[in-house]
Amino acid sequence: MIANVRGDERPPDNALSGENNLLSNLNEKDYDKSIDLYTKAIELNPFVASYYGNRSFAYIKTEFYGYALADADKAIKLDPKYVKAYYRRATANMALGKFKLALKDFEAVTKSHPTDKDAQKKYNECNKIVTRIAFEKAISVEEKKKSVVDQINLSTISVESDYDGPRLENEEKVSLKFALDLMKAYKDQKKLHRKYAYTGKKFTVCGDVHGQFYDLMNIFELNGIPSADNPYLFNGDFVDRGSFSVECIFTLLTFKLLYPNHFFMSRGNHESETMNQMYGFDGEVKSKYTGQMATLFTEVYNLLPLSHCINNSILVMHGGLFSDDNVTLDDLRKIERNRQPPESGLMCELLWSDPQPQNGRSPSKRGVGIQFGPDVTKKFLEKNNLKYIIRSHEVKQAGYEVAHNGQCITVFSAPNYCDTMGNKGAFVTLKGGDLTPKFTSYEAVPHPNVRPMAYANSLLSLLA
Template sequence: MGNKQGKPARSKSVGDKPVASKAKETTEKIVPSNEAATPESPPDQEEIIEQWKLFNDLENREEADVLQLSRFLHALHDHMPASATTTSAKPTLQKLISSDEHIGPIDISDMYKGVHLDQPLSLANVRDLIGSYKRAACLHRSYVVQILGDATRLLQALPNVQRVSIAPAKHITIIGDLHGQLDDLLLILRENGLPSATNPYIFNGDFVDRGASSIEVVLLLLSLFVLYPRHVFLNRGNHEDESVNERFGFKKECLAKYDVEVYDLFSLCFQHLPIATVLDDRVLVLHGGLPRWHPLLADWDAIPRADFFGTKHTNRSLKGTLSPPDQAMQSVCDILWSDPQPERGWKESFRGAGIQYGPDLVKDFLATNSLALIVRSHECVPNGFAWPFGEQTPLVTLFSASNYTRAGNAGAFMHLSADATEPPMFHRYRATASEHDFVGGNLDGLYSVILSHRDELRTAFEAEDASNRGLVSVDTWQRVVEDVLHMGLDWAKLLPLVTSVDHGNVAYIAFLDRYQSSTADATPAKRQAFNSLYRHRYRIEALFHALDRDGNGVITLDEFQAGLAILNQHLPKDILPFDHPDELLRAIDFSHDNRVNINEFMESFRLHANLTVQAKWRRARTKLKAMHHLGMLKPAVRADVA
């Protein structure tokens, strides 16, 4: 089964002539990108590893910060005593199923010139929808509701773990994260063919967020699922979650293209997605990884998967001795959020949700459940697929969004044969040309991390500066930065990009003064978090006055701490209290003066935050490019081109 027969995994793709693979005896081909092929010298492997470590660390840190900020803002808005507000009720499954809006013929206005869908959906409808999305057309709202209603009813009837036989097809195609990148999905469907009885597909979660076409991607996937429910299988990812969608783009896109009711229907649909698929009783496909509880796959079907809600079931939310229902929710969180680690055993993930699990847990889980291979996604990898523990431990990461957030990575999809003796086949591609500013993008993220820890860095530097000269040695600077930021980076390499050195010393005050923001500054993810509550600005103003106890127009740390104490008293029993007021205040204190005035508080919720952080960082980008042209910086990883 899988790789247990001793055959190596193969890698190829459609288009162009094969080129010999140095790593394997099989041939390897790459789907050409839209950019002209240019010869390049091989990238330095240490530089590749360093840049990808920084990329993944920054992304994980961002997700952890956003999860905590999301949890706080939701609790503040829902449970802090202030003026009463009315909230619209969420749609229930019964309402969705019984709604007259998607029963019988749909009356569409003569003004609509887009695609029309039948009930039930036909293959011709799906082909028309693909063509429409290629032209950047928008599907009528009524048809969106029709697709969501049909898909949700089908999903609600499925078990948590889908058990699938590949035969009579020769193989099944597995797709990793797409993250709203329509070009990648269209390329896969064009080159690999539409789903059918002889061409089944599994889409392994994270259909939405970050990319610009999340609506189109997920509606195409749901349409294919409604058309072929026995040949298209959908797994839930950690981004199929309302609390995550509010921060990473899908909600904003949905409100721009449709409305909040449609967004709520998407959220309801996501709740009923299965959490895993088993192929031929030998291969497990799931989004993130293994749970700390429930080592028996047979126990997963008893979990009420629709009850899972991201910010309610994070590592920080679920602490101490857990009840069986809480263990079940933590297992769903682990399945959606977890990542492999080289060390044995497991530990809680610094993403803020899920765990990091070692090769010993993978081998034990496979043996306990008589499985041969685990296919997971969740992490961007340079070549579109990777074996985190080497091919001797049968767990593979598959990622299908090429050039994800301009990282320059290839995307990949996987063929798993119905013949258990055949190894998996991987097809790599790049759907779009890349401006490729991987290093610059990493520096943008690093800028935000330094900015958010500026006060802690200053305190740590001052503790090392006994003579109060404002100087520390290079070695001390590197040690302090790592001790505060905990990123495990080679700061010696990054030093020239973030500060200056004079006679072996770093002027830490000048270094930190580079990292200042005005009241309106915010990272994109934090701006997303505040944008989602801007519609409740009067409620937000009342919340500010509830926190500002002395009425002087400024919330201090003491007032904030007192306000949290009141909030904690009003939290439901299933929500853990907030016990780190300094961290939460820092998240909304964009001027970094340890207090928040009413203008700053309200500005935080504005729909159009000032983007001066990017403007201030242009100097660093210019310096980076100059260093590159002078040969002072080795090139970062680039995906292969034909």
Template sequence: MSNPSDNDRIEALKFKDEGNAFVKKQNFSKAVESYTKAIELDATVSIFYSNRAFAELKLDNFQTCMLDCTEAIKIDPKNLKAYHRRGLSYVGLLEFRKAKKDLELVLKAKPGDATAKNAFQICEKFIREERFRKAIGGGADDEAKHKICQLVPLNSFDANADLQNYTGPTLEFEQLTNEKNENCGIEIKNMSQDFISKMVNDLFLQGKTLPKKYAASIVSHAERLFRNEPTLIELENEKENQDVKISICGDTHGQFYDVLNIFKKYGKVGPKHTYLFNGDFVDRGSWSCEVALLFYSLKILFPQSLYLNRGNHETENMNKMYGFEDECKYKYSNRIFEMFSQSFETLPLATIVNNNYIIMHGGLPSDPNSTIDDIRKIDRFSQPPREGLFMELLWSDPQTANGLGPSQRGLGFSFGPDITAQYLKRNNLRKVLRSHEVRMGGIFFEHDKKLATVFSAPNYCDSQNNKGAIVHVVPGKGVAGEYNNDDEDLLIEIFEAVKHPDIKPMAYSNGGMGF
């Protein structure tokens, strides 16, 4: 409304204040709704847009945040917060040069702003790396960085004080070499349930870390296992392996204590119990290293019973913005982070269970003719591109309207019920299971119950008060009718968050989106 009445302006301010109250409670979805009502009544106030942009940014809706900031700046070119938030949204959109330009304006006015300064440094680093890659054309140094899990020398950790002073559970290692006597990875010879239990109870739950030699060896060994898996994993417990339960979890985001609770409540990983964690197991939460090392150790011990799909947060740019890189450097080292980063590039992108359920982190392809064979053909061993099937599997979200729409996140698409129905029919599948979005009840069925979003980080970021969910694939033993589920082969269970030490989310973050 371009000419609001006095009453409209008064009511709009009430909705703005309501939105601010929701922000203080960290209920950002409700904040967006309130700011939207304010804008509908009075679209002439810059701060309404920049406030909504803040809430959108907290929801990872980078595209809508950027658009709101641009509108705020049109109304008031001196709205510094709008430039700041637009800069951060451009970082989320991977448009680092545009981000740098906005953040420069912020730093000229507020040179001591730590968040802007750290985000600016992230932009400069990405821009430098891009220039370097172009200059060397993918030369030897770049190649070595992306093979660090294979090339890292095991003996390079031997002089570290953390190893000399270590009295915890022990592992035996072997440096693998190829026919040219070149390093090609590290193998752990004696991974055991006893080691994993002691690692969790005697180290991680006591606030301690593994020696870097141990962490590097676990990542290197697990990376080799992931690299040898197909891009599309296929699991089965309907015709064969009928005594095996397959459990699917959504985002866990470094919430280590909630991950332990999942295993406590629903059973440990083992020959009769397969777990699939559907991406985003790092970032946000302040125990991402512990979660990743636990999953990787379980993968080494039970390679056919623990699977990880890649999420959009198993990527370098997300790790730089949302805390995992800083946490990893604080607890271990930059080299360990680089090893994790390479290992993320080897993670599969999707899983099919019983030829009925396709599971990916984000969403379905935008190509109306795409089949599951297209997933199999993806060269996944890299950072995801900005467009195409690879990106869409990690980033896209469902929408209520038919067809394709722009993503609020700015990466991938929003896809409607017709897209889901056509994809399932074309590929002879029953349902899509995906994650990527908080669902207050832990799981949410939509698209005529053909698609479910499962989220397994309860009370996400210690603020959302959502429940967590897990989906068990148990043919003929499921429960239809619960939690809006209509499938007798699926059993859905809901759980609450558990207590954890008083360490806030992203406690180790030096910037990026940790503002």
């Protein structure tokens, strides 16, 4: 494959020609192999812009947006006329919600290739997003906005006589029967009525489910329905990418209402307004319900805990650890979480950071948060008198990974992520006084013929 990439590559008049055929000799499960091969090519000749540009593409496909940006920058430095590198950089910035930076690169491409219709379309779509954000900011008021909750009058919402879905007892109480009826209805591709949508001896930790409702149902079939005797913690990224995110979040919130002291939910990096607008949840909610409902979810996500401590021994968070060695559990308790995630600081790092095999810290492969080594984990655990951490946030082929001398566990619960990655999903069960983790891996199960990212922002689909 490397031999087919020429160092003097120049884009044709249509700057996107061959975009979707890049790495054509690899199937969608081999981006890690592609990264490895292009890395070896760069070691042999570090002055070929296309090597960096193509590796940037593979990094984007594996969601390592920080690395993708760095490679795109290097490709542009080596060859300022290498148009695909501008696309790579724009794509990575779009994925991180940095729309103004993406717009600059799209503008550069349209100026260099004024007849390229694809480039013009991407520029126009990105410009719409930047314009909309600027308009919303201009008309916003500094005082606290009235909550959507205060604008909803349930008494005015009637349940139609022909509605045959789950019903709340006495129109207000969540019961086990309601939860079971809800899951059955979702399996049959029915919808919960909007009135109910607004009301709302082991311990199992699950990672990202990303809108893969039928795989979520498989977890409950394998491990049992949540109950007071079968508690669960879902560790963020309940929505986005998968196209059954509404079904996932309502099922999880139903169990939270049913068992408030035995069912727990941590916020992930995708429980944010920007991610939801890009990766599908916002569009899905608006398609199945209303824009008001989408705004309500933003408010709900702002209230989710950022981490959980189990038996004063295990800290569970979605992303990872911190750029400061002196962080304590009290520092985490003091974080103001009722807001959109910032781009730096403790809240950002809890949601975005990743472990690395080597000691120390490194810039994030995602472009947000940090990467932290075994020594960082060890110091944090010793300072806070903890045994180990459990985090999610990353696809693992077995659905889980034990790293940092057993002190850092990753669990990812969305098998065959986005219907392309071929990974297993997993959950962790903790039993006994010493809370020894037990891992259960499982394959993906069939789902209705709705593709992942079906509700995602149209510009992302253009960049795929």
